[in-house]
Amino acid sequence: MSDQIKYVLSEDDIPRTWYNFAADLPFMAPMLSPVTGEPVGLDGLRLSMPDGLAEQELSTEPEFEIPETVRQLYRQWRPTPLFRARRLEQTLGTPARIYFKYEGTAPTGSFKPNTAIAQAYYNKLAGKRVLIAETGAGQWGSAIAFAAPLFGLSARVFMVRVSYEQKPYRRLLMETYGAECLPSPTTTTEAGRAALEERPDHPGSLAIAKAEALQVAYADPDYGYTRGSALNSICAHQTVIGQEAIAQMALAEDYPDIVIGCAGGGSNLAGLTFPFLREQLRGGKRVRTIAVEPTACPTLTRGRIAYDHSDSARMTSLVRMHTLGHKFVPPPVHAGGLRAHNIAPLVSRAVEDGMMEAVARPQVACFEAGVMFARTEGILPAPESTHAICVAVEEARRCAQDGESRAILFGLTGHGNFDLSAYEAYFAGRLPDDAVDDEALAFGFDSIPDLSAA
Numbered sequence: 102m103s104d105q106i107k108y109v110l111s112e113d114d115i116p117r118t119w120y121n122f123a124a125d126l127p128f129m130a131p132m133l134s135p136v137t138g139e140p141v142g143l144d145g146l147r148l149s150m151p152d153g154l155a156e157q158e159l160s161t162e163p164e165f166e167i168p169e170t171v172r173q174l175y176r177q178w179r180p181t182p183l184f185r186a187r188r189l190e191q192t193l194g195t196p197a198r199i200y201f202k203y204e205g206t207a208p209t210g211s212f213k214p215n216t217a218i219a220q221a222y223y224n225k226l227a228g229k230r231v232l233i234a235e236t237g238a239g240q241w242g243s244a245i246a247f248a249a250p251l252f253g254l255s256a257r258v259f260m261v262r263v264s265y266e267q268k269p270y271r272r273l274l275m276e277t278y279g280a281e282c283l284p285s286p287t288t289t290t291e292a293g294r295a296a297l298e299e300r301p302d303h304p305g306s307l308a309i310a311k312a313e314a315l316q317v318a319y320a321d322p323d324y325g326y327t328r329g330s331a332l333n334s335i336c337a338h339q340t341v342i343g344q345e346a347i348a349q350m351a352l353a354e355d356y357p358d359i360v361i362g363c364a365g366g367g368s369n370l371a372g373l374t375f376p377f378l379r380e381q382l383r384g385g386k387r388v389r390t391i392a393v394e395p396t397a398c399p400t401l402t403r404g405r406i407a408y409d410h411s412d413s414a415r416m417t418s419l420v421r422m423h424t425l426g427h428k429f430v431p432p433p434v435h436a437g438g439l440r441a442h443n444i445a446p447l448v449s450r451a452v453e454d455g456m457m458e459a460v461a462r463p464q465v466a467c468f469e470a471g472v473m474f475a476r477t478e479g480i481l482p483a484p485e486s487t488h489a490i491c492v493a494v495e496e497a498r499r500c501a502q503d504g505e506s507r508a509i510l511f512g513l514t515g516h517g518n519f520d521l522s523a524y525e526a527y528f529a530g531r532l533p534d535d536a537v538d539d540e541a542l543a544f545g546f547d548s549i550p551d552l553s554a555a
């Protein structure tokens with residue numbers, strides 16, 4: 102069998118800036134205040150986030166300098182490796198060249214510390230003492246639980262109940278780092294109590310957990326609310342992934358024809374693809390970028406483009422993006438990190454403007470591809486990442502059919518070593534194939550605010 106090939110950069114090659122895709126878009130619809138409906142300016146944003154992050158959020162500068170403290174902390178695992186998956190290629194019998202950028206070498210096993218460390222840094226500068234977060238699969242909670250003590254901060258995490266129960270090891274990891282972890286909906290907040298009243302066995306949702314985290318964080322000036330995905334600033338922080346990948350593809354003396362990422366809130370996808378789109382906008386080679394979401398939470402493929410909140414209690418700003426409605430509750434899928442009803446406005450725009458394609462795949466097909474990947478490349482992928490693998494495999498098979506040798510790059514966002522219960526369910530044939538029903542979609546759409554009436 103041919104060998105896997107690994108492309109490694111040195112610490113000096115860790116990017117010095119984060120790329121802000123918003124700078125390359127002619128116009129972004131403004132965020133609106135949930136209270137007044139008026140555009141939110143810098144002063145408004147500063148009420149809910151540290152200055153450094155608020156400035157990045159509204160900035161149209163193309164680059165933000167990475168603070169030296171943050172860059173030093175990145176050195177623990179960055180630059181992350183990029184591999185050529187030769188054994189997978191051979192198993193597929195494809196002329197395609199398949200590459201993957203592996204973010205699972207981070208301490209918590211995914212790409213999320215790229216922004217968790219940045220957010221902890223800016224919250225520390227702003228004098229916060231406790232970081233508050235919501236988490237789906239537990240990846241974001243783990244990243245915050247890891248990042249907080251690096252800056253002498255503590256952490257409290259609201260974890261979506263279905264994941265809390267399915268993934269006890271993520272909770273234990275957070276507790277090991279010293280964080281406090283609560284299953285949401287809890288009875289400790291108004292938003293949690295409202296959800297439990299609607300449905301006593303509520304599986305929870307990211308939107309509810311977020312509402313709980315916000316209600317707790319806004320009640321105390323010592324608390325800093327942190328966000329796992331979707332914001333412009335977070336998409337920027339994640340561009341260290343794509344910037345490194347461009348340098349590594351150059352080492353491979355190759356350039357991708359297709360770049361694929363899984364889509365939850367959109368941040369890893371943004372981080373991997375936006376630097377390639379920047380090259381394209383500057384006259385570089387055209388790349389097909391593809392967002393892959395679960396059929397159970399089809400935000401980009403079946404959602405509406407509208408102003409909506411990102412939490413169920415309507416405390417967050419109104420943002421124009423693809424949304425299934427802030428009351429949408431997806432069926433419990435194992436890719437807990439892909440259960441968001443909304444997506445980063447920058448990713449939404451890339452899709453709306455035709456710069457990015459979006460597809461949805463059912464979880465059984467994704468696990469099938471994930472197992473094939475583990476058996477050839479030796480890395481157990483996170484359930485979220487299997488969505489990208491699924492479409493990479495499809496594209497590689499297409500190459501085998503039409504005899505074209507295309508270069509395919511996908512984001513392997515994390516390892517699945519804490520997700521073995523999902524693999525167990527897959528092997529036992531107990532994994533439901535999880536298309537969402539029209540009723541659940543209609544319920545979600547009903548919650549999208551009607552701004553024309555305002």
Ligand SMILES: *Cc1c(COP(=O)(O)O)cnc(C)c1O
Nearest residue numbers: 240330365366367368369485515
């Ligand atoms: C959180 C997470 C995702 C999805 O988040 P995005 O914001 O859409 O990138 C994907 N994979 C893993 C391993 C995750 O932890």
